[in-house]
Amino acid sequence: MNNEIRIINGIVFDPTNNVDGKVCEICIKDGKIVDKVSSAAQTIDAKGMAVMPGGVDIHCHIAGPKVNLARKLMPEDHRLDPHFKTKHTSSGSGGIVPSTFATGYRYATLGYTTAMEAAVPPLMARHALEEMYDTPIIDNGFYVLLGNNLFLQSLIAEGRKEEFKEAVAWWLNASKAYTVKLVNPGGDEPWKGHKNLNVKDIDDTSKIVDLSPRKVIDAFIDAVHELGLPHPPHIHCNNLGHSGNFDTTIETMKTAGDRRLHIAHIQFNSYAGEMGKSPKSASKEITEYVNGHKNITCDVGQVMFGKATFMTADAPLTYLLRGYKPQKWVNADTECESGCGILPFDYQGMIYTHALQWAIGLEIFLLSEDPWRIVLSTDHPNGGSFMNYPLVIKLLMDYEFRKEAMKHVNQKAMNSTILGELKREYTLNEICIITRAGPAKCLGLKDKGHLGIGADADITIYDILDDKEEMFNAPRYVMKAGQLLISNHEFISDYTDKKVLRVAPEFDKSIEKVIKPFFDDFYSIAFSNYAIDDEYLHDNIIIEANVKNNIYEN
């Protein structure tokens, strides 16, 4: 079989290699980009089309136990959006939390070829890996929840730094994760132990382990740095969603010093005002700090109006929010590791808070000076489905459209923001950075997010249209690892040879003797059954460790 492809006449956007809208040829062989191919290669004429690397979603919730719980919680949502079988693709169900097959296909129809699941408790990592294997087309990896792990917290509290680092490495290996995720560090345990108790401040000491969130964050940043993971700790800050939480966010970023740190869905962490009252925008303060500190990367977590589902390991937050929409919610048990809360939700333009959240997200995009460190995300499905990405792109690229959209939402919220004054419009090159090149660089994925020689041949080709939503909604061609999947807007293949991205830091085997007694005492599962064997994995690739102090050194 001829596996060579040549793309000619396309307008190439490859920010990593400083190619901004230049017409050049791209050659693909054996799933990689090469400098030339034989004359027998299949030729794709991309005249007048934009050629970009495949999209990389740095933060979404698409696999694992809580995603599945959300699917089970909302059968009515699936019924309204069936995903039909075609000659080349399998059937599934859509809605705000699509089934595994539909997730893969729908990401592909937006031109995305990599997506990282953002929160999996290690206890359920097997489930996440199984679902990832079942999600076609896109490469996956997941971040493992360790921020509320009781055992690790006790190691930090006792100052056993070396053992803590080894234990983190053991947990990453045991769960086959990509990096560490901290969700409301130090907040879940007190909530589980005492009725609705949460940490209110980063220097607060919880009642269960005498430890402040700052100490937890600091210890994890240190450990991840020393282990040299490709991506720094991925943090969902304390006080997320509360008015006046921007202080906590800035303090969290300060904790990192000049070490790298990724703030997840930063929009939810950028509220001014008093706790318990209506929020105000603090996008200026937040973007000012992010702009000035090259070690910080973040994804936005843009809120889009319409259906959404809160799906988070921040159980105290879901417990609080369940009061706003008294229908159904789930709080699942994750033993000594983390929390879990799920709540179906609707964002409505006429509601002050929702409109403000929408505006704050856009402000953060428009105020940030360095697109490499700000990543497009809706924190799918927390801020809205990933199917909203084309609309977000249009809002960023079209000032007039944004102004028109602002007229149809809560005016009190709009008047309290500076969104109307921001006339910046993203260019195609900048969009390419925030959806592809940037996240790949933040994740330390050297073979993704660019079109240089040796990169993975994950390529998307869009027709260049005036309506950017339309343009990004339907790529004409999508390629994954050199295989043409979508041709002329139609699936022509259901390519499932995909990989799980993971890390495998080295650790001292003797740490298992330290961890095991805790399992014997507190876990429902035997220590020997907990860690996932390498044999259990399907296709996977270990990303080499290379953490630096900022993404530019990679």
Next chain:
Amino acid sequence: MKLKLHTQPEVPLEAESITPDVLNKLKPKEVEKVKLFHGNREVNLGDFFNVSKSKLDLLEVEGDMFKIKYIGANMSSGEILINGNIGPHLGSAMTGGFIKVNGDAGDWIAPEMSGGRIHITGNGGHCIASAYRGASTGVSGGEIIIEGNVKNELGHGMSNATIIVGGMCGDFTGVNLNSGTILTFGEMGIRTGAGMKRGTIICMDNLEILPTFSYDCLYSPIYLKLFFRYIRDKTKIKFDEKFIDGKFHRWSGDAIEMNRGELLVFSA
């Protein structure tokens, strides 16, 4: 148009196309070629029904159709007359028009209906006018009359519709009711009106009232007089004339929800 069942399907037949909206525009020959799903296989309507012209200006369907689902789905206008028993999902998501069934009906009648009328002369199954599993609301308008008995979960999560039952009801009648009216003449199952937010459930027979309901008063609502006369004129439900001027105990609940629903129970 007249459809007569000539072959009993082995597995349920999904007959979403049997509505005036689809068939009225077609000639009998074309109607025979309309596609239906028999299990997961596509079949022609003619494989199961004889199609002929009818003198009446309505869609007549005849036969024992307890395995035929979704007749009148998404119907917006016109009239269907069904002579015989009918299967589940009759009038699913209908917005207007009238369906009359001279026979018994299956489960899940009229899910997500928002307008129109359904009149069943026989008995009904479970979950009539009920919200689908997971959804907070289902039926949002219209009128459903069942002259016989019905089973459990009548009007689950219903808003703004009227249901009249001539016979007995199963358990959980009007559970999670949002708004609308349910009137029943026969014996009631347990937990009537559990979790109701607003709306009215009117019962002629004594029933077990949940502890989350509180007693208000004994009175004689005027609108009920009109309601009973409407039922007498429109249906063949036989009821005692004493109901028309009768007094009703009013209970409000459910206290675990907004406590704004009412349960009217005939006293004497």
